[in-house]
Amino acid sequence: MSTPTTRPTADAAREAVQAAVRHVVPDADFDYVDDDTPLRGEFELDSLDFLGFAETLASRTGVPIAEADYPRLATMATCVAFLTGARDGT
Amino acid sequence: MSDFTMPSLGADMERGTVLEWLVAPGDVVHKGDPMAVVDTSKAAVEVETFADGVVVDLVVRVGSEVPVGTVLAHLGPVGAAAPAPAPEPAPEPEPTPEPAEVAAQEPAATTGHQPVVHSPLARRRARELGVDLASVAGTGPGGEITREDVEAAAPAAPPTPSTVPEAAPATTPAARGAGRPRVTPYARKLAREMGVDPAAVTPHDGETVRASDVRAAAIAAPAPAAQAPPPPAPPPGAPPPTGAPRPTAAATRAQTMRETIARLMARSKREIPHYYLTTTVDLTDALAWMREQNAGLPIAERLVPAALLLRATALATARHPALNGFWVDDAFVPGSGVHLGVAVSLRGGGLVAPAIHDADRLTVTETMAAMRDLVTRARAGRLRGSEMADPTLTVTNLGEQGVESVYGVIYPPQVALVGFGRVVERPWSVDGLLGVRPLTTLTLAADHRATDGFTGGRFLATIDDLLQHPEEL
Incomplete structure (x- = not known):
């Protein structure tokens, strides 16, 4: 996977994740969603929703998302780590 | 005029x-x-x-x-x-x-x-x-x-x-x-x-x-x-x-939809003698083929497993027309084409099953595009009339929400409903060797007035076989 010239900050990544979820679930409420909650389960995203989510996320952040990266978009924490270029768990 | x-x-x-x-x-x-x-x-x-x-x-x-x-x-x-x-x-x-x-x-x-x-x-x-x-x-x-x-x-x-x-x-x-x-x-x-x-x-x-x-x-x-x-x-x-x-109002809509589903499903269970068949399908080859197709494609053009499952179902339906159509007045009426109803759950509750018309004539890529378009419009409340009228067989992919198998209730007057469960990784033996493979449970609920288990069994076997040769989908 190629590395984009600029990676979003953690805050920007977080914002992009929320926007991307709201793109498919317009009334998504993140108030009670902690960073380790699986997004697909929480927001009942099916595979098509997830595709829309990934698409929006990639276009908002400029970070290319390969199919092999999908598992790294599981929770807010893993999404932010992936988008900012941090290794999982850091 | x-x-x-x-x-x-x-x-x-x-x-x-x-x-x-x-x-x-x-x-x-x-x-x-x-x-x-x-x-x-x-x-x-x-x-x-x-x-x-x-x-x-x-x-x-x-x-x-x-x-x-x-x-x-x-x-x-x-x-x-x-x-x-x-x-x-x-x-x-x-x-x-x-x-x-x-x-x-x-x-x-x-x-x-x-x-x-x-x-x-x-x-x-x-x-x-x-x-x-x-x-x-x-x-x-x-x-x-x-x-x-x-x-x-x-x-x-x-x-x-x-x-x-x-x-x-x-x-x-x-x-x-x-x-x-x-x-x-x-x-x-x-x-x-x-x-x-x-x-x-x-x-x-x-x-x-x-x-x-x-x-x-x-x-x-x-x-x-x-x-x-x-x-x-x-x-x-x-x-x-x-x-x-x-x-x-959304609440009224949900209530009305609930009543409609209740009436229809009660009618189904009252009138249709369902029989159920199930088989486990190994998706290793299908998913590997899909990933190969997806490599290098922009996200918007990538396939999801459901597209392959729908495509295989459409082809199998064309080969087993006894499951494709309606039971009306003590007789089976074949469908005019393979119009696959795709069960779409709506946010806020409820369910619609609009049709992908002539699904057996679409490529996998076209099936994917049609499915995506249909689901998007169903959820946005922008289905077309022709899509709501007369699907000839319905497919539910409820597995996406986590269940491993779906024993569906037939949408009358249709005579069959195909369900795909969640894709799970399980130990699976191939040629005597045990490995971990992605599997899905494929089910058929069919109207025993229209077909017997033998037909249903062959239908499921055809879907399975097609998914083992994804390049031919």
């Missing part, structure tokens, strides 16, 4: 509400163009026209709920309504690119004299009923002669669809003298058995009364509610329906 009527968007639909007009008088429309957004009890649906022509007038106002078969708008032949003094009625509608010329014009056959008649509908009724407009007392605003006035002046006249829903076909092209709709032999037989007058059935395609039209009419007609007072018709001569759509 033809009528654009409230279509039957599924066996369970009796009435619909016009939420929004997508056309205005004067617009030139072609077969397949969306005309209006209609709220059924299940979804907001874009309803298409089955004829070419010019929109002469919009009969039903936004917000009005009317029975299936009610005339919603009138279409005139393109050119016939032009402002020229003696326009020649074109025998066949010919689309022209200049709708502006015909806007707000009326059919020229009757030209107004002293009476105040702005409504083409009133004029047409007068013509049909042989009523002299000069002898009619107008009760509308400013002495305007309304359709009701015309009809009151002709007491022996046949009722209009808005006063007696069953009589809807009275205003079909047949009644207009434009040629009686053809009735297929099967539809005629079905109509006889169901006690439906085939001449009183509005053909779905505007030309030929088919079995599905008869069934829809049979379902729509006998309901006592259909004989309730007429739906509000716009005062003829009033300005065309305008105003923002008035969607049913």
Whole structure:
């Protein structure tokens, strides 16, 4: 996977994740969603929703998302780590 | 001249509400163009026209709920309504690119004299009923002669669809003298058995009364509610329906949808002797092939496993036509094509199963695009009428939400429902070697009146086999 010239900050990544979820679930409420909650389960995203989510996320952040990266978009924490270029768990 | 009527968007639909007009008088429309957004009890649906022509007038106002078969708008032949003094009625509608010329014009056959008649509908009724407009007392605003006035002046006249829903076909092209709709032999037989007058059935395609039209009419007609007072018709001569759509409140919608599902599913379990079959499908090759296809593709163009499953189901359905169609009056009626109903759960509750038409003729990529488009529009409340009517077999992919298998309830009058469970990684033996493989549980719920387990078993085996050779999908 190629590395984009600029990676979003953690805050920007977080914002992009929320926007991307709201793109498919317009009334998504993140108030009670902690960073380790699986997004697909929480927001009942099916595979098509997830595709829309990934698409929006990639276009908002400029970070290319390969199919092999999908598992790294599981929770807010893993999404932010992936988008900012941090290794999982850091 | 033809009528654009409230279509039957599924066996369970009796009435619909016009939420929004997508056309205005004067617009030139072609077969397949969306005309209006209609709220059924299940979804907001874009309803298409089955004829070419010019929109002469919009009969039903936004917000009005009317029975299936009610005339919603009138279409005139393109050119016939032009402002020229003696326009020649074109025998066949010919689309022209200049709708502006015909806007707000009326059919020229009757030209107004002293009476105040702005409504083409009133004029047409007068013509049909042989009523002299000069002898009619107008009760509308400013002495305007309304359709009701015309009809009151002709007491022996046949009722209009808005006063007696069953009589809807009275205003079909047949009644207009434009040629009686053809009735297929099967539809005629079905109509006889169901006690439906085939001449009183509005053909779905505007030309030929088919079995599905008869069934829809049979379902729509006998309901006592259909004989309730007429739906509000716009005062003829009033300005065309305008105003923002008035969607049913979400809560009401959810409640209505719940009731519809309840009625339909109860009917299914009451009438259909279901049998269930299940098999486990190894998706290793299919998913590997999919990933290969997806490599390098932009996200928007990538496939998801559901596209492969749908494609395999469509091909298998074409090979096992006994599962593709309807059970009507103690007999199986094959589907006219493989129109796969895709069960789509809606946010906020409820379920719709619009069809991907002729799914067996699409490539995997086309299937993916069709599915994505359909699901997106289903959730946005923008399905089209033709998608809601008559899927021939339904597929549910409930596994996406986590369950490992789905034993579905058949959507009557269909005779089968295919379910895919979640793709799970499990130990699986291949050629004596144990490995971890992605598996899905494939189920079939089928109507034992239409098929036996043997047919169902072969059908599932075909789907399995197709998924083992994804490059041939």
